[in-house]
Amino acid sequence: MSAYRCQGVVDAILPAVRENRLAGCYLIVGERGTGKLAAARYLAQVLICQNKRDGVTPCGICPDCKQIEQGTHVDVPELWPEEEGKRIPVERVREILRENYTLPTSGDRRIFIFPRMELLRADSQNTLLKSIEEPSDGTIYFLLTEDKSKILPTVQSRAVAVSAMGLPKEEMRRYLRKIGCEQERLDEVLVMAGSSPGQAEEYLRDTERAQMREKVLRYFQTVFEHGSFTRLSLIFPPARISRNELYLMLPMMRSGLCDLIAARYGANEDRHFFTDEGFCRDMGSVLSLKSSVELFDLSLELEAALETNVNLYSALAGFHMKAAGLVCED
Numbered sequence: 648m649s650a651y652r653c654q655g656v657v658d659a660i661l662p663a664v665r666e667n668r669l670a671g672c673y674l675i676v677g678e679r680g681t682g683k684l685a686a687a688r689y690l691a692q693v694l695i696c697q698n699k700r701d702g703v704t705p706c707g708i709c710p711d712c713k714q715i716e717q718g719t720h721v722d723v724p725e726l727w728p729e730e731e732g733k734r735i736p737v738e739r740v741r742e743i744l745r746e747n748y749t750l751p752t753s754g755d756r757r758i759f760i761f762p763r764m765e766l767l768r769a770d771s772q773n774t775l776l777k778s779i780e781e782p783s784d785g786t787i788y789f790l791l792t793e794d795k796s797k798i799l800p801t802v803q804s805r806a807v808a809v810s811a812m813g814l815p816k817e818e819m820r821r822y823l824r825k826i827g828c829e830q831e832r833l834d835e836v837l838v839m840a841g842s843s844p845g846q847a848e849e850y851l852r853d854t855e856r857a858q859m860r861e862k863v864l865r866y867f868q869t870v871f872e873h874g875s876f877t878r879l880s881l882i883f884p885p886a887r888i889s890r891n892e893l894y895l896m897l898p899m900m901r902s903g904l905c906d907l908i909a910a911r912y913g914a915n916e917d918r919h920f921f922t923d924e925g926f927c928r929d930m931g932s933v934l935s936l937k938s939s940v941e942l943f944d945l946s947l948e949l950e951a952a953l954e955t956n957v958n959l960y961s962a963l964a965g966f967h968m969k970a971a972g973l974v975c976e977d
């Protein structure tokens with residue numbers, strides 16, 4: 648998990664802490680890795696730490712601060728899915744809200760953190776809504792989500808919305824240097840992680856993704872050099888590639904295609920796969936738009952097939968054959 652904390656979120660809520668006019672519920676919205684959780688935990692520390700400096704800065708070293716930072720403080724319950732991405736059942740929501748019937752142990756605050764609100768279905772959100780509408784004294788709810796559209800309008804209307812924004816490019820560069828990213832990988836991590844510091848950290852740890860990126864890059868280079876799509880099966884041999892590798896490869900291939908299509912129309916700024924602007928522009932200008940779109944669709948088709956019980960070898964071989972039939976230039 649990323650240690651990055653969204654300062655924007657802290658700055659938006661801190662004045663209310665200082666002036667003792669906190670709302671009962673905050674909805675913190677932002678892409679994965681933009682520091683929502685670290686911000687919520689920090690604010691919980693501000694509210695609970697007994698050794699604050701200047702009255703507002705948590706000490707960071709007392710047992711309260713440490714436990715909050717680790718997500719283990721009894722007065723700052725966090726509700727996580729049992730498995731990554733899995734829906735959180737209503738029973739677990741009820742269970743955590745039962746804390747409301749007891750007094751906080753170390754102070755007069757209880758701060759609930761729901762780090763993955765989008766994993767709560769309507770029944771769970773409605774259960775939570777009842778607690779938000781009738782809060783116990785000193786209770787604050789921090790609801791975090793990557794996808795605001797999955798939050799019931801009734802919940803949204805009860806919460807103060809705060810956005811967790813990613814970092815602009817230059818600040819991302821600074822952040823990456825700070826966390827020890829090698830100079831020669833800066834551009835690569837920037838295109839792969841966009842403005843999300845947490846995703847950048849994740850990418851830096853994930854050698855498998857970096858290796859896959861190399862392969863996809865090599866494929867695009869062969870398409871460009873040979874003027875044909877046929878070498879896909881050499882780089883991704885159907886007999887030697889796993890489902891998981893395909894789940895890495897296919898979205899990257901689509902990101903690359905999007906970069907190329909954008910470059911064709913002169914949009915070179917916001918790339919999500921290629922670091923080399925020149926290559927992207929050269930290739931974008933010669934690659935058939937029709938074939939690019941078709942390859943994009945084929946990759947979506949293959950990804951959808953992976954969700955079913957399809958035979959991996961024949962699905963991939965079919966993908967290769969269809970791709971090989973594409974022409975490079977219009």
Ligand SMILES: [Zn+2]
Nearest residue numbers: 696706709712
């Ligand atoms: Zn402290």
